[in-house]
Amino acid sequence: EPEVTQTPSHQVTQMGQEVILRCVPISNHLYFYWYRQILGQKVEFLVSFYNNEISEKSEIFDDQFSVERPDGSNFTLKIRSTKLEDSAMYFCASSTTPGAQQQDTEAFFGQGTRLTVV
Amino acid sequence: QKEVEQNSGPLSVPEGAIASLNCTYSDRGSQSFFWYRQYSGKSPELIMFIYSNGDKEDGRFTAQLNKASQYVSLLIRDSQPSDSATYLCAVKLMWRAQKLVFGQGTRLTINP
Numbered sequence: 001e002p003e004v005t006q007t008p009s010h011q012v013t014q015m016g017q018e019v020i021l022r023c024v025p026i027s028n029h030l031y032f033y034w035y036r037q038i039l040g041q042k043v044e045f046l047v048s049f050y051n052n053e054i055s056e057k058s059e060i061f062d063d064q065f066s067v068e069r070p071d072g073s074n075f076t077l078k079i080r081s082t083k084l085e086d087s088a089m090y091f092c093a094s095s096t097t098p099g100a101q102q103q104d105t106e107a108f109f110g111q112g113t114r115l116t117v118v
Numbered sequence: 119q120k121e122v123e124q125n126s127g128p129l130s131v132p133e134g135a136i137a138s139l140n141c142t143y144s145d146r147g148s149q150s151f152f153w154y155r156q157y158s159g160k161s162p163e164l165i166m167f168i169y170s171n172g173d174k175e176d177g178r179f180t181a182q183l184n185k186a187s188q189y190v191s192l193l194i195r196d197s198q199p200s201d202s203a204t205y206l207c208a209v210k211l212m213w214r215a216q217k218l219v220f221g222q223g224t225r226l227t228i229n230p
Contacts, residue, residue, distance in 0.1 A: 042206075042223065043206065044220070045218060048217065055216060056217055058217070095216075106152065107218060109162050109163070111160065111161050
């Protein structure tokens, strides 16, 4: 069964350092997403990406965040200067294009990268 | 503020009984509703989605949607200990929206 894969599974970084979280979406999917979940809190949307550009982003996704699809398979989230409050589980997800009318397509989530900022 | 609300639980249900999980949402324009299951430390896993008023059944799971009351629920019949997890309700505002808005989740424990 196809799946979204994320690497690394756990990343520890020092405050102020840059981190890149990597994801390989399901191969025939066209929409890609990043969500995060701070421990004990709800899953929060960060950004969606379609056709090589950001299609939607949340207020959390400020200038320290960026996304990129550097090749045909990878989708990355970069955090430029990490803060303690960036510690969270980061989930990548992908879906096919949203359907018309009453069709819908679900987002499939990767297993997540646990980011710990110290 | 557009929000999705769930009772955080924990909800304890004996094995074999029906577990009932509830979710309310604030935006009347919401179109699609999703139930995800999340085991501790793991990623959300889709159980089912619903977009029309009424019931939708898939195996032991039934999703119920009432748009007038802005209410969606998930019933789990013949609950098993393996159903013990946190259940996340998520909402999309429009047919072509990409963002899922999640509730806090309800922690469900099935007691053998």
